[in-house]
Amino acid sequence: MQTQRLAQIMQERGVRRTPQRLAVWRLFAEEPGLTIREAVRALEPAGIGQATVYRSVKALEGAGLLLGFPAPRGELRYAAVLDHVHLLVCERCRAVRRLHECRLGGYEAEVEQKTGYRVRGHTLVVYGLCPRCREGGEP
Amino acid sequence: MQTQRLAQIMQERGVRRTPQRLAVWRLFAEEPGLTIREAVRALEPAGIGQATVYRSVKALEGAGLLLGFPAPRGELRYAAVLDHVHLLVCERCRAVRRLHECRLGGYEAEVEQKTGYRVRGHTLVVYGLCPRCREGGEP
DNA sequence: GCATACCTGATAAATCTTATCATCTCGCGG
């Protein structure tokens, strides 16, 4: 995913750009749907300490560059995002796709009006089976 | 929330109905937005062991009676649900409201068609500020 | 470039989560 735009966004949001954070973000961009712990293990060989991974995930999530979503078994998994996206998650093999269309603007406005809340955003995760798992093939 | 329907659903989905599980579910119904650990502490005085709380949450979540959602700081919080609902979460005081309208059926169908996935469901969480926090009042 | 506020890695400490096992109980069938 666009490393260019990533740098820009980090700058804008006051998130310091370090090699470690870039590595963390890139990992979640290449393999969306990892848990933090899995990321720790994946980045260990690169010499990135576990505390750094935890801290980076928090920083990136706070800046809206990582999106967390609940997976079966009570796991919290993350995916790298740049703009607002919806996630499409395969329940079997955990493949994650990003859906770039969002037509919930009207829904948000309606919720604001009906509830008195000030809506700031939303997270939509769609669960299902990817084409391959759907056919009963290997994940 | 309707304890009646709860019993029915547990029966239907083969989830054994025990006083502990009912207590766990009721807690998340009365105070949606707790973490598991907070639930453990809340139910300790009632003599419910922590292992039981963890196991109950898993069982109830598996049966679709609890819904997990990611909160700031990387926390996974839960709310009791009976039917499919969307959650409206206050980012400041963490109040949780359930929204019973869902107009994403068409969206799901569209996603199926465009991606080849077999869609089985979705989770939508809307974030914002509740009326009180919106005014800058106390949570 | 320089200063400094912030980040990092290593380690230890604190928390959270799961496993184990003896006992208990829910839900079914008689």
Added chain:
DNA sequence: CCGCGAGATGATAAGATTTATCAGGTATGC
């Protein structure tokens, strides 16, 4: 209504995850 057995519970221990600490390093603004 009662007894049976699969499954649930509680207490505790063991294991795993997450955070705190601190000395040193490095991105960023001037």
